[in-house]
Amino acid sequence: MLKVTPILCRPREMDNYAYLLTDEKENVSAVLDASEALPVIAECEKQNINPKFLLVTHHHFDHVEGNILLKQKYGAEIVGAKADENRIEGLDIGLEDGDSFFVGSAMAKIIAADGHTLGHILWYFPEEKMLFTGDTLFNLCIGGLFEGTQEQMWQTLQKIKQLPDDVLFYPGHEYTVYGLRNLQGEAGEKYKEKAIARLQQGRPVAPMTLGEEKQCNHYLKADTFDEFLRLF
């Protein structure tokens, strides 16, 4: 069982989420996308945890800036895409599409996700039914195309669409509020209600299920590449 604690970083500026993951069976922890060191250290101290790994979805500074300090403090290894080995400072372990990586007993499958950047990866834990999407998929929207093409992002989203509906997904930023006004229909109303309730409690909207997202996120709802292109 993987315990997930979201850690809000850069609040009111970029609203990043770092995630503290703990495999409770073997008591091994990792931090995914350590945007900043201080809020991550505060949470680790609160939970009395020494993270063993620093997992990375992509090279952007707001997803890696805490890494070096955390690596020094905890002796943790930095794990990210091999394709980003020259852009992720201090990378210890480089992974490729289809590779597996274990956080204790919890196995992650690496899914290549070109689009937002080239070399972006998704961390998918099939047994735990959890997906960490970085800046590829957000609640009700997707990441900007900084390096990849629309075609590449489309292909990446098709991979996400093939994953089971009951998978919980955890994005790299809290951007839900921007998509709420575009929600339609019964599924949309339910999504909106749930999202607003969580935001009002000061909680992240994540996790939603991929099933909910497939019904409500226009970029996932697009059935053809042409339909997808009309959203830009």
Ligand SMILES: [Zn+2]
């Ligand atoms: Zn990014």
